[in-house]
Amino acid sequence: MTEDSALFELPQQQQLCPLCQQPLAMKSGKNGLFLGCSAYPACNYIKALHQHETSIVKVLDSEACPQCGNALAVKNGRYGMFIGCTDYPRCNFVVHEANEPAGAERLACPKCKQGQLTERVNKFGKAFWGCGNFPKCKFLLNDKPVTGSCISCGFGLLVEKKAAFYCADKKCGAKQPVA
Incomplete structure (x- = not known):
């Protein structure tokens, strides 16, 4: 191995399965890439590579949550923008009609x-x-x-x-x- 080729090699970071201590391998499924136990089907441990996190876009200080009284916030989640309580997960209040245009027929x-x-x-x-x-x-x-x-x-x-x-x-x- 030459000195130049050693610069481009990344060290293998083998993660072990917490259930059976076999190495985890990257696999592909209907929902994208994930880590799965290499001893499958004897061990069916899987771990998601990407978590779907919700981020707060803007806190609405003038709007109080009707369930707990904390401020509401505009959030960006897995399915798009929505309005929810800033005290999540203790309070799970969400405004479901956020995407409905004014004057829409009900x-x-x-x-x-x-x-x-x-x-x-x-x-x-x-x-x-x-x-x-x-x-x-x-x-x-x-x-x-x-x-x-x-x-x-x-x-x-x-x-x-x-x-x-x-x-x-x-x-x-x-x-x-x-x-």
């Missing part, structure tokens, strides 16, 4: 009739609409909901797809005539 959930449909964004950045009573009510739509009733089955909600309206009931899905 539609009642057709399944539980108690919650309202709110627009949300999944981890891939795609919008969907779900019941505000989640997890009690798991009603959700991938397309924008519109007020109206289906002419075929009478379901009390329609969805807009490519400038046409369809029944929001997944069992029906009938195209509605243009009024």
Whole structure:
């Protein structure tokens, strides 16, 4: 080995599995890279390489948390921006309607009739609409909901797809005539 090539070699930092003391190896899965035990499947220890941390963008001193009284903050998390309590994890208050534009139409959930449909964004950045009573009510739509009733089955909600309206009931899905 020459002196120049020794400059470019990095020392191997072998981490050992805390369960079986075998070396950990970098592996790839559906959620990205991770460290896994080299003795797999005998040992199934895994460790994430990247933690999804939430960072505070701005503290809102004039806004108090309704649960604990501490200040609220604009935070950036795994799924984007949101408003939450600065005393997390002791207080887990989060404002769910932060992304909703002013004057947005609020539609009642057709399944539980108690919650309202709110627009949300999944981890891939795609919008969907779900019941505000989640997890009690798991009603959700991938397309924008519109007020109206289906002419075929009478379901009390329609969805807009490519400038046409369809029944929001997944069992029906009938195209509605243009009024």
